[in-house]
Amino acid sequence: MDRFLFLTFGGLSTGAVYAAFALALVLIWRAARVVNFAQGAMAVATAYVGYAVASATGSYWVGLGAAVLAGLLLGALVERVLMRFVGHANPLNEVIVALGLVLLIQAVLGMVFGNGYRPAAAPFDTDALTLGGVAALSPYDLWVLGAVLVVVVLLALLFTRTPIGLRMRAAAFAPEVSRLLGVDVSRMLTLGWALAAAVGALAGMLVVPTGLGLHPHAMDLVFVVAFTAAVVGGLDSPAGAVVGGLLVGLILSYVTGYLGPDTTPLAVLVLLLAVLLVRPGGLFSSARARHV
Amino acid sequence: MTGVLEVEAVSAGYGPVPVLRDVTFAVPAGTIAAVLGANGAGKTTLLRTLSGLLRPAGGRVRFDGADLRGVRVERLVRRGLAHVPEGRGVVAELTVEENLRLGGLWRSDRADARRAQDEVYELFPALARRRRHAGHQLSGGERQMLALGRALIARPRLLLLDEPSLGLAPKVTAQIMALLRRLCDDRGLTVLLVEQNVRSALSVADQGVVMSLGRVVTAAPAARLRDDDQLRHAYLGF
Numbered sequence A: 001m002d003r004f005l006f007l008t009f010g011g012l013s014t015g016a017v018y019a020a021f022a023l024a025l026v027l028i029w030r031a032a033r034v035v036n037f038a039q040g041a042m043a044v045a046t047a048y049v050g051y052a053v054a055s056a057t058g059s060y061w062v063g064l065g066a067a068v069l070a071g072l073l074l075g076a077l078v079e080r081v082l083m084r085f086v087g088h089a090n091p092l093n094e095v096i097v098a099l100g101l102v103l104l105i106q107a108v109l110g111m112v113f114g115n116g117y118r119p120a121a122a123p124f125d126t127d128a129l130t131l132g133g134v135a136a137l138s139p140y141d142l143w144v145l146g147a148v149l150v151v152v153v154l155l156a157l158l159f160t161r162t163p164i165g166l167r168m169r170a171a172a173f174a175p176e177v178s179r180l181l182g183v184d185v186s187r188m189l190t191l192g193w194a195l196a197a198a199v200g201a202l203a204g205m206l207v208v209p210t211g212l213g214l215h216p217h218a219m220d221l222v223f224v225v226a227f228t229a230a231v232v233g234g235l236d237s238p239a240g241a242v243v244g245g246l247l248v249g250l251i252l253s254y255v256t257g258y259l260g261p262d263t264t265p266l267a268v269l270v271l272l273l274a275v276l277l278v279r280p281g282g283l284f285s286s287a288r289a290r291h292v
Numbered sequence B: 001m002t003g004v005l006e007v008e009a010v011s012a013g014y015g016p017v018p019v020l021r022d023v024t025f026a027v028p029a030g031t032i033a034a035v036l037g038a039n040g041a042g043k044t045t046l047l048r049t050l051s052g053l054l055r056p057a058g059g060r061v062r063f064d065g066a067d068l069r070g071v072r073v074e075r076l077v078r079r080g081l082a083h084v085p086e087g088r089g090v091v092a093e094l095t096v097e098e099n100l101r102l103g104g105l106w107r108s109d110r111a112d113a114r115r116a117q118d119e120v121y122e123l124f125p126a127l128a129r130r131r132r133h134a135g136h137q138l139s140g141g142e143r144q145m146l147a148l149g150r151a152l153i154a155r156p157r158l159l160l161l162d163e164p165s166l167g168l169a170p171k172v173t174a175q176i177m178a179l180l181r182r183l184c185d186d187r188g189l190t191v192l193l194v195e196q197n198v199r200s201a202l203s204v205a206d207q208g209v210v211m212s213l214g215r216v217v218t219a220a221p222a223a224r225l226r227d228d229d230q231l232r233h234a235y236l237g238f
């Protein structure tokens, strides 16, 4: 029982990171109908920036801010100079360009920072506190959960309560009508990418200290898991991304805990296939028709 | 502040073959021009070209004397031009209220945008009852009301309407036509009205612009098109 609780807490904490990462994927999917396969590599790049700034200034928090800022800029840049010019005629186009971007980012990171593994310090203790004899969450887990919660709430407020959020939603759903109503759709698209990459940067900063460390391929598996989480929740649903992230985090924690870490990648694959076969739209897919 | 629209020798299309050829006509400020023609005549294409969604291959579009070529679509509403597109003008995922708010977001006069929104609810009580409903939950007629109401929130000087009566009950159509007439007479609104419902369009319009196969075949006072049997028969087929 203690072990089950321990795995549950651990699963929620890693699940929160997957949730944030899946949210970043969903944001771009909703804004541009693109699955950003470069999300992982972009997050690693911003985490390198974050840790470089953190070690230069001696403050993790300044580094975190720098990483998020770098995410905003990188996201905007990728959309402005790359994705904007990719034709939509074939859905594979964007995938291929994104995969090219992954190679590019990883090569640049290798050249600038080296391909070696760098340990990344956590801002809080990562040892679990014991509550009533049960090993529960660590202070770092609490920080992760809190940070993701704040981001989710802020995004929800942004999209439902602010004029810019209304513009972004309208631009994504009905670009032509939005333009006729004075919305700068192209700017909203850039903003969507920037926002998503910033969320990805935060997720990267949160996940790197949990034993991953910093190296150009640090996010490869995280990306696949987060993609699975996004598909589980439904690519169209921000709420689905959060639930999907937590759910996948829990499942993987149990699988790793009871069956051993070697089975984790297999479990991810099985989960992804199962969702695609049983409910391809995701758990939160809405059946309503767009073209009425 | 006038609102005169001048279309000069405009040609436009979707590929190498032009749909519109040498389209020329003018709509004086504060008047209604009805654009009539069979399916596929190019009416929708004309409106899309005027609002910049389609780049004209040639010719000129002037609004209040200023050339509209090169003005970005999203800037046009700030210049006083509103376009209610054919069929799917409502953002299905947003609520009625959000659709209306969207129409006034660009305005710096927040108070007046608010007022305009209340006016729309007054004008179409059906919308007021469905504020929180999503666009896809509305009936066809309610969608038309919403799309038109949303355009009015911009307080446009030139309104491009693509088949506003589609799916509306005759009573609501008559109400909308009367509203357009009132806005023209009271506020100097200029309207370009694409309609299949020829009778109701000609009953409210000052001018009829008849299109066929992408060309303007005649532009005449609405009263003449309505009352001159020969003219009506030749161009409108009834």
Ligand SMILES: Nc1ncnc2c1ncn2[C@@H]1O[C@H](COP(=O)(O)OP(=O)(O)OP(=O)(O)O)[C@@H](O)[C@H]1O
Binding pocket: B014, B015, B019, B037, B038, B039, B040, B041, B042, B043, B044, B045, B046
């Ligand atoms: N997106 C498009 N791509 C290619 N051709 C098009 C496109 N839209 C319209 N056309 C063609 O342009 C011509 C004019 O179409 P348009 O939609 O302007 O007609 P319309 O007068 O509005 O007809 P309706 O009364 O049926 O709405 C038609 O021959 C049509 O096939």
Ligand SMILES: [Mg+2]
Binding pocket: B043, B044, B045, B086, B162
């Ligand atoms: Mg049409």
